[in-house]
Amino acid sequence: MADLRDQTLGFRLRREWPAYIYLIPTTVVLLFLNAYPVAYTVYISMTDFGTGGRGSLLHYQYIGLGNYYRAILGSGGPTTLTLLENSLFWAAGSVALFLIVGLGLATVMNQELRGRAVYRTLILLPWAMPAFITILVWSNMWQYDYGIINELLATIGVRPIDWLGHASTAWTALFVTNLWLSFPFYTVVFLATMQAIPKDLYEAASIDGAGSFSRFRRITLPYLAPTIVFVGLMGFLFTFNNFYPIYLITSGGPGISTQIFITESYNKAFGSVGATPELSTAAVYSVIDFVIIVAITVVVIWRTDLTRNWLK
Amino acid sequence: MRRRRGRKWVRLAKRIASHAVLIVAVLFALFPVYFIAITSFSKIPIASITAQVLIPKMSQLTLASYHAALYGQYPTFGMLLENSLIFAGSAAAIGMALAAFTGFALSKFNFPGRRSFVYFILIISLFPSFLLIIPYYFMFAKLGLIDSYPGLIIPYSAGAVVFSGILVKNYMDSIPDDIEEAALVDGLGRTGAFFRVLLPLCYPVLGLAAFLAFVGPYTDYALAHVFITSSGKETLALNLYSIATTDTGASNYGVVTAFAIVMSLPIVVFYIAFQRYIIGGLTLGAVRG
Numbered sequence: 001m002a003d004l005r006d007q008t009l010g011f012r013l014r015r016e017w018p019a020y021i022y023l024i025p026t027t028v029v030l031l032f033l034n035a036y037p038v039a040y041t042v043y044i045s046m047t048d049f050g051t052g053g054r055g056s057l058l059h060y061q062y063i064g065l066g067n068y069y070r071a072i073l074g075s076g077g078p079t080t081l082t083l084l085e086n087s088l089f090w091a092a093g094s095v096a097l098f099l100i101v102g103l104g105l106a107t108v109m110n111q112e113l114r115g116r117a118v119y120r121t122l123i124l125l126p127w128a129m130p131a132f133i134t135i136l137v138w139s140n141m142w143q144y145d146y147g148i149i150n151e152l153l154a155t156i157g158v159r160p161i162d163w164l165g166h167a168s169t170a171w172t173a174l175f176v177t178n179l180w181l182s183f184p185f186y187t188v189v190f191l192a193t194m195q196a197i198p199k200d201l202y203e204a205a206s207i208d209g210a211g212s213f214s215r216f217r218r219i220t221l222p223y224l225a226p227t228i229v230f231v232g233l234m235g236f237l238f239t240f241n242n243f244y245p246i247y248l249i250t251s252g253g254p255g256i257s258t259q260i261f262i263t264e265s266y267n268k269a270f271g272s273v274g275a276t277p278e279l280s281t282a283a284v285y286s287v288i289d290f291v292i293i294v295a296i297t298v299v300v301i302w303r304t305d306l307t308r309n310w311l312k
Numbered sequence: 313m314r315r316r317r318g319r320k321w322v323r324l325a326k327r328i329a330s331h332a333v334l335i336v337a338v339l340f341a342l343f344p345v346y347f348i349a350i351t352s353f354s355k356i357p358i359a360s361i362t363a364q365v366l367i368p369k370m371s372q373l374t375l376a377s378y379h380a381a382l383y384g385q386y387p388t389f390g391m392l393l394e395n396s397l398i399f400a401g402s403a404a405a406i407g408m409a410l411a412a413f414t415g416f417a418l419s420k421f422n423f424p425g426r427r428s429f430v431y432f433i434l435i436i437s438l439f440p441s442f443l444l445i446i447p448y449y450f451m452f453a454k455l456g457l458i459d460s461y462p463g464l465i466i467p468y469s470a471g472a473v474v475f476s477g478i479l480v481k482n483y484m485d486s487i488p489d490d491i492e493e494a495a496l497v498d499g500l501g502r503t504g505a506f507f508r509v510l511l512p513l514c515y516p517v518l519g520l521a522a523f524l525a526f527v528g529p530y531t532d533y534a535l536a537h538v539f540i541t542s543s544g545k546e547t548l549a550l551n552l553y554s555i556a557t558t559d560t561g562a563s564n565y566g567v568v569t570a571f572a573i574v575m576s577l578p579i580v581v582f583y584i585a586f587q588r589y590i591i592g593g594l595t596l597g598a599v600r601g
Contacts, residue, residue, distance in 0.1 A: 012424055018502055019421035022413040023429065026473055029410060033470040034436045037447035044447070105337055108330045119334045121584075123341045128583030132531040132549060133572045136556045137348055140565070148347055151363045184341060188591055231595065241440035243534060262442050269446045270538050279446060286443040293438050 038290070045283035060280075067284045076281075079256065083285065087260040087292075089171075091240040094178045098235055099228065101179060102186025107216070109187070110194045120188065127184035132244055138177045139249040167257035170250045174258060178245055186231065193227045194220060226304075233300050237293060261289040352377050352569035361565065377566030381574065384567070385555075387546055389574070396547045398461060399536075400529040403468035407525030408518050410473045415480025415514075416506055420492065430478075437474035442534050449538055459541045468529040476521035479593055483517035484510065520586070520593045527579060548575050 045067055049060040071080050105123075109116055126134065141148050142163045150160040163173045197219065205215050241262050246252060252259030252267070259267075268282035347366070353373045354365055382389045418426065448467055449458070457463030487510065495505035511518075533549050540546060552575060556568045583590060 009424055012422065016421045016423035019417040019423040019426075022417035022421075026410050026414045026433075026477060029470045029473060030433060030436055033448075033467060034439065034444070037444050037451065038436065038439050040447040040451070041443070105333070108333050111330065113327070113330055113334075115331075119338060122338045124587055125580075125584070126341050126345050128580040128587070129345070129576045130527065130531040130579050132533060133552065133576050134344060136552065137344055137569070137572065140556065140568075141344065141347065146361050148361060148363070148365075151361060152366075155363045180340065180344065183337075185591065185594070187337075188587075189595060192591070227595075234595075237438065241442065243440075243442045247534075262440055265443055266445070266534065269449075282443075282446055286440070286446065289443065290439050293440070294435060297435075297438060 041283045041286050044279055045287050047280055049279040049283070050277050051280050067280050071281070071284045071288070080285075080288070082256055083259060083261050083264055084288075084292075086256075086258060087240055087262075087289070090174070090242075090246070090258075090260055091236045093171075093175060094182070094239045094242075095232055095235045097175060097179045098182050098186045099232060101183045102190050103224075103228075105183070105187040106190035106194055107220075109191050120191070123184045124188060125184075126180065127182075131181055132248075134181065135177065135244045135248045138173075138180070142173045142177075142249060164250055165254055167254060170254065170258050174245055174249060177249060178239070178242070181245070182235070186235075189227065189231055190224065193224055197223045229300070229304055233297070237297065240293060241289065261285045265289070348569045348572060351565055352573050354566060377564070377570040378574070380564070380567045381571040387543060387551070389548075389571070392546055392548045392551050395545055396530055396549070399464050399468060399547060400526045402461075402465045403471065403529045404522040404526035406465070406469035407472055407476060408522040410469070411476035411480045411521040411525075412511065412514065412518055414473070414477030415484050415517075416510065418477065418481040419484035420489075420506075420510070433474045433477070441471060445535050445538055448535070452539070458539055459545065461545070464529075464536060464539050467535060468532070469525070471528045472521070472525045476524060479521055479524075480514060480517050483514055487513055516589065517593070520589060523582060523586075523590075524593075530579070 043062075046062055046064055047060045048063050048066075051067075070076050109119060113119075144150065144160060144162045144165065147163070149163070154160065161169060163169045201219050202215055205219060210218065240260075243262050243266065246258060246260055246263045247266065250258045252263050256264070262285075265282045265285040268278045268285070270277065350366060350368060351361075353375070354368050417423070418430065444467070452458055452463050452467075455463075457466075491509060491513070492502075492505050495509040496502065500508060531549050532547075533553050536547055536550050537553075540550065552568070552571055555571065
């Protein structure tokens with residue numbers, strides 16, 4: 001009976017109403033600083049803001065879905081396709097690297113090894129430095145003329161490489177930098193998860209004659225799966241919109257070969273000093289970016305039970 | 313007998329290989345840090361950096377770059393730091409308060425619409441923060457808040473609110489309801505129980521929420537670059553960008569790296585001191601670091 005009464009809306013409202021008071025500040029902030037700006041971006045994406053050719057930012061008008069048509073099917077199509085490919089390549093490639101290196105190192109560290117704690121501390125040290133600062137340093141390290149990476153390669157007789165001058169080497173520079181930024185976190189997270197696996201499982205499997213590979217596949221991986229999905233999704237969402245590595249190291253170059261939605265959008269809006277900012281185009285890329293991210297998130301959450309803990 | 317000796321060799325080889333892999337990982341992790349540190353102590357023009365800079369002679373080491381980074385330019389490091397602390401400190405305080413209220417409501421109340429609210433804040437927080445800058449610019453221009461302290465503090469405060477709110481909620485979930493009920497029996501209202509009993513128990517997670525809300529603005533370039541137009545409000549991050557990317561700065565790379573080290577130091581110390589706690593928090597309790 002009591003359970004039934006608990007379920008009725010009126011009873012719950014009477015008992016739980018203070019929650020709404022506590023949520024007012026956050027709701028106001030989110031409406032003003034997230035919901036409204038997102039709606040505003042959608043609106044801007046349907047105007048000729050910055051592309052109307054009137055020379056003044058204050059004169060723009062609603063033009064419907066014309067910008068989307070141009071960006072997807074019209075003259076902007078090839079650029080948008082490149083941005084989409086680059087964004088997905090950047091996010092998926094980075095996450096694949098994080099997972100492979102993180103799992104590999106965690107497996108190596110998850111055995112009885114002298115100095116394991118020292119390795120852990122040393123690997124985590126660079127992760128503690130603010131990314132914006134270390135990315136600035138990395139962008140300098142990749143320079144053709146005076147970058148320390150080319151100088152190091154010179155000591156073993158390798159001729160200087162114009163890292164940021166070609167698409168393939170520019171991607172290499174981005175992926176190496178991004179791996180450096182993130183692999184400590186992934187390694188430590190996977191190591192912590194592995195250490196939480198009950199030891200008797202492995203002992204029982206050994207007695208049953210399971211080799212180390214089959215123990216990894218049958219015990220470690222199933223235990224790790226939820227963590228892999230969780231940090232994998234988080235890593236993908238974060239990297240898809242990770243602005244600084246690309247903005248500071250390649251600026252999307254050479255050409256737009258490493259440009260992703262978020263950096264191109266920022267450039268269109270604020271990139272060129274003096275020129276009229278192409279805000280409607282920037283807004284179109286913002287909206288496309290958002291739609292992709294939401295679609296991926298919804299599918300992953302729907303196929304797994306990631307949010308279970310948050311709604312409990 | 314022979315078989316056992318064979319296994320011993322395999323074990324030894326495995327151990328050597330493991331150490332080799334980890335040493336490579338550590339070298340990769342530490343190389344840029346070492347490079348920054350060593351460059352900051354050697355007075356060397358950027359154009360003449362060679363691999364030799366990595367093995368410095370004692371006589372070449374100097375603190376001149378630190379002196380130049382701290383006092384050698386205008387606005388001085390102290391003025392920049394003050395601005396950064398005003399922006400990031402205010403954002404941290406407001407962000408922490410918002411996270412505390414949100415976490416409390418989501419954790420200790422079973423109000424109608426709770427599930428929809430969580431989905432709403434999750435979806436809305438997926439919109440990339442860097443792309444909010446575009447609509448922000450127009451909203452804040454209309455309000456006359458460009459190049460003002462509130463103009464940056466307001467958007468900064470919201471930066472981590474969804475993430476921190478869920479962080480605090482998870483932490484409060486682990487506090488037994490009995491504690492709150494005991495406070496109610498003792499005559500405190502629900503609000504009193506929240507402020508006097510629950511909040512003090514949450515100091516660790518609130519500290520983490522404040523720290524996360526601090527680091528973002530402290531190292532923000534993208535928003536400040538658009539919003540700040542007068543040099544009187546310039547921040548550490550803006551200044552680091554300009555000395556790292558202009559020719560005058562690059563000509564003495566020691567100054568750039570010394571500046572970077574002094575600026576990162578407080579963050580690094582905090583991260584290392586609370587690393588297990590931060591890693592647990594960053595995975596929203598999915599992993600205990």
